[in-house]
Amino acid sequence: RQRNFFPSWVATIAPAGFSIAQHGDDSILTCDITGGLRKWQITQDSIASAFGAWKKMFADENESLRLEYEKDDFDISKLGDPKIGKFDPGNTPHVGGSTWAGGTGGYNTAGLGGVGGPFRLDAGHDVHQLPQSAKDAVPEHILKKAREIAMSEYKKRLHAIEMSEHDAKTYNELYARIEKQSRTLRTVIDSLEAKEKERQWVRHQTTGDLDDAKLVEGVTGEKTIYRQRIDKEPDPGTEQKKPKRIRFCFDVSASMYRFNGYDHRLQRSLETALLVMESLHGKQSKIRYDIIGHSGESEEAPFVKVDRSPANENSRLKVLKKMVLHSQFCMSGDSTLESMKLSMRKVGKEDADERFVVAVSDANFDRYGIRPSEIIRCMDSGENVNVFLILIGSLGQQAERLQAALPPGRVFVCADTTQMPQIMQNIFASALLK
Numbered sequence: 001r002q003r004n005f006f007p008s009w010v011a012t013i014a015p016a017g018f019s020i021a022q023h024g025d026d027s028i029l030t031c032d033i034t035g036g037l038r039k040w041q042i043t044q045d046s047i048a049s050a051f052g053a054w055k056k057m058f059a060d061e062n063e064s065l066r067l068e069y070e071k072d073d074f075d076i077s078k079l080g081d082p083k084i085g086k087f088d089p090g091n092t093p094h095v096g097g098s099t100w101a102g103g104t105g106g107y108n109t110a111g112l113g114g115v116g117g118p119f120r121l122d123a124g125h126d127v128h129q130l131p132q133s134a135k136d137a138v139p140e141h142i143l144k145k146a147r148e149i150a151m152s153e154y155k156k157r158l159h160a161i162e163m164s165e166h167d168a169k170t171y172n173e174l175y176a177r178i179e180k181q182s183r184t185l186r187t188v189i190d191s192l193e194a195k196e197k198e199r200q201w202v203r204h205q206t207t208g209d210l211d212d213a214k215l216v217e218g219v220t221g222e223k224t225i226y227r228q229r230i231d232k233e234p235d236p237g238t239e240q241k242k243p244k245r246i247r248f249c250f251d252v253s254a255s256m257y258r259f260n261g262y263d264h265r266l267q268r269s270l271e272t273a274l275l276v277m278e279s280l281h282g283k284q285s286k287i288r289y290d291i292i293g294h295s296g297e298s299e300e301a302p303f304v305k306v307d308r309s310p311a312n313e314n315s316r317l318k319v320l321k322k323m324v325l326h327s328q329f330c331m332s333g334d335s336t337l338e339s340m341k342l343s344m345r346k347v348g349k350e351d352a353d354e355r356f357v358v359a360v361s362d363a364n365f366d367r368y369g370i371r372p373s374e375i376i377r378c379m380d381s382g383e384n385v386n387v388f389l390i391l392i393g394s395l396g397q398q399a400e401r402l403q404a405a406l407p408p409g410r411v412f413v414c415a416d417t418t419q420m421p422q423i424m425q426n427i428f429a430s431a432l433l434k
Contacts, residue, residue, distance in 0.1 A: 002159055033229075040431070048126065068127050070260070071096070071105050074115075074134035078107040081253035082118045082146035084153065085109030093125040101356055104128045112258060116142055119329045120257050127261065146330075154329040160323045164316035174320070175313075177417060178275040184421040185279040190284050192244065192428060193394025203227045243288045245306075245352035247343045248276055250323065251361040252293035252301065253334060256393065259325040266327060267363050270320045271417040272360060272392065277309065277316045291319070292343070294361075296333020301326055334368040336361050337378045344382035355385045358427065362393030363402050374407035379410060388427050390414050 009210035021353035023039060030038050034378055041047050063213040075280040078098055085108075088094065094103035094111075097386040102121045105128025106114040110121040113129040117137050208228035250269055273291060280289055289309070293301035303319050310316040336359060343357045366376070389411045391399040399413045411431045412423045 003352070008144055008151060014364045027030070050097055051394070068129060070129050070131065071113075074130055074132060076134075076137055079116045079138065082116055082142060082149055083295070084118060084149070085111070089137050091123055093123075094241065100401040105130055109390055116146065116238055117334050118146040119153065120254065121328070122257065122261060122263070152328050154325065157325055158322065161318055161325065164318070164321075165381055167317060168313070171313050171317045174271065174274055174317075175278070178271050178278065178420075181275055181418055181421050182278040185275065185424055186283070188421060188425045188428070189279060189283050193284055238243070242351065242353040243284065243286055244348050244354045244355040244356065245291045245347055246287055246358060247347050247358040248273070248289065248291045248337075249291050249339045249343055249361075250291060250303070250358075251295070251336065251392070252323050252326040252330065252382040253362075254327065254332045255364050255367075257397070259362070259393060262395070263393055266324065267359060268392050268414065268417055270323060272390075272414070273303075273323060274316060274319060275420055277304065277319065277418065281309065281311075292339065293323060294335045294339035294359075295326060295330040296335065297326070297330035299338040334365070334367070334370065337370065337374065339379055340387065341381065344385045344387060348382060348385045356427065357382065357385055358388045358390065359388070363391045363398035364393070364395065365402065372402060375402075375406060381405070386430070388430075390423060 017029050021029045023029045023032075025049075026041060027041040028040050028042060030040065032038075035245070041050055047091070049383060069242070080098065086099055087101050091102070094100040094106065096106050097103055098109060100106075101110045102123030102125075103111040104113040104125060106112075109118050110114045110119050110124055111116075113122060113127045115130055115134050116432040126391070153192060202223040205226040205228050206223050208226035211225055213228045214222065214225040250273060252269075256266045256269060276289070276291065281420055284307070288306055289304070290302075291304035293303055295301065303322060304310065310319055340359050343359075347355045347357055365371075370421040375389070379389065387410070390411045391402060391411065394400070403411045403413050409426070412418060412419075414423060
C-alpha cells in the first residue's frame with residue numbers, strides 16, 4: 001500500500017493546511033494538503049482585467065455586471081466643501097478623487113461609494129465603496145451643507161420633469177418590457193368578483209327578532225319564528241357594487257438607487273409601477289388605487305393620487321422619473337413598516353369592496369435591525385386590510401431567507417417583472433381564501 005507523506009510534510013511548514021508564495025506583483029500561489037495548486041489575483045487591476053476577459057468569453061452581452069470594491073484607505077483630510085463636481089464628457093471612471101461627478105469611492109462630489117458628496121450619481125462604472133466608519137466620521141457641518149445642495153438640485157430637477165416634453169423613445173422602451181404582462185394583468189382585473197359581505201335578514205331562526213310573517217306559526221307552537229340580521233358572503237360570480245381599494249407602497253430609498261447596478265432593483269420597480277398604471281388605466285369601476293413611496297426621507301411620498309391616476313403616457317413617465325429622483329436624492333434610512341402601518345390606517349377607513357396594501361421593497365431590512373417578527377406584527381395589525389409584501393431586490397439570498405421567515409402566501413420574491421401578473425393574481429386569490 002502506498003503512503004502519501006505530503007499532508008504531514010505540509011503540516012510541518014504550514015499549520016493552516018496550505019503553503020503560500022508570491023507570484024509576481026499582482027498574484028500569489030497557494031498549495032493545499034491535497035496538492036491542489038491555485039493562483040490568486042490580489043490587486044484591483046488584475047481582478048478587473050480577469051473579469052473583463054471572463055465577461056467577453058462567457059457573459060451575456062446584455063448583462064451589465066459590475067465589480068464592487070471595498071476600500072479601507074479613508075483619508076479624512078480630503079474632506080472639503082460638498083459640490084456636484086465636474087462632468088467628464090468621456091465618462092472615464094474616476095476613483096477616490098474629489099473633482100469629478102459620477103466617480104466612486106471619493107470625496108465631496110456626487111457619485112457612489114464615497115463620502116461628503118451631496119447626492120448619489122451612477123455613471124455606470126464599477127463601485128469602490130468606502131466603509132461605514134468613513135461616513136460616520138463626516139462632520140455635521142459638511143453633512144448639512146451637502147443636504148442643502150441636494151435639496152436645491154432636487155427642486156430644480158423636479159421642476160424640469162414637470163416642464164419636460166414627452167420622451168416617446170424612453171417610454172416605449174419601458175413599455176415594451178411590460179406590454180405582454182399588462183394585457184395579462186388586465187385580464188386578471190376583469191375577472192375580479194365581489195367580496196364585500198351584504199347584511200341580510202335570515203328567517204326561520206329559533207332566536208332573534210320576531211318575524212311578523214310567522215305570528216300564526218307562533219300561536220301553534222312553532223319555534224322557528226324569529227329572524228336574524230347576518231353578513232352573507234356574495235354568491236360566486238357576483239359583480240362588484242363597489243371598487244376594490246389598493247395602495248401600492250414602493251421602495252424609493254437610497255439603497256434602491258445605490259444597488260440598481262448590482263441587481264436592477266430600481267429598474268424592476270419602475271417596470272412594476274408602469275405595469276400597475278397601464279393595467280389599471282380605465283378600470284376605476286373595479287379598482288381605485290394610489291401609489292406612494294417610502295424611504296429614509298418619507299413614509300408617504302405621493303406619486304399617484306387616488307382617483308387622479310395618470311391619463312396619458314407623458315404623465316406616467318413623469319411618475320417614473322420622480323420615483324428615480326426621490327431615490328437619488330433622499331436621505332439614507334428605512335420607513336417600510338411605518339409606511340405600511342400608515343397606509344393600513346388610511347385605507348382601512350375607506351368604503352370599498354376589499355382593501356389592499358401592497359408594499360414593494362428590497363430585502364435590506366437587516367441593515368436597519370428590522371426582524372421578521374416585527375414585519376409579521378406589522379402585517380397582522382390591519383384588521384380589515386389585506387397586506388402583502390413584494391421583495392424586488394436582494395443582496396445574495398436576503399429575499400429568499402426573509403420570505404421563508406414570513407407567513408406563506410403573503411410575501412413574494414419578484415426577480416423578474418414577468419412574474420408580477422401571477423403575483424397579483426395570487427394576492428387577489430389569497431384574499432378570497434381568507
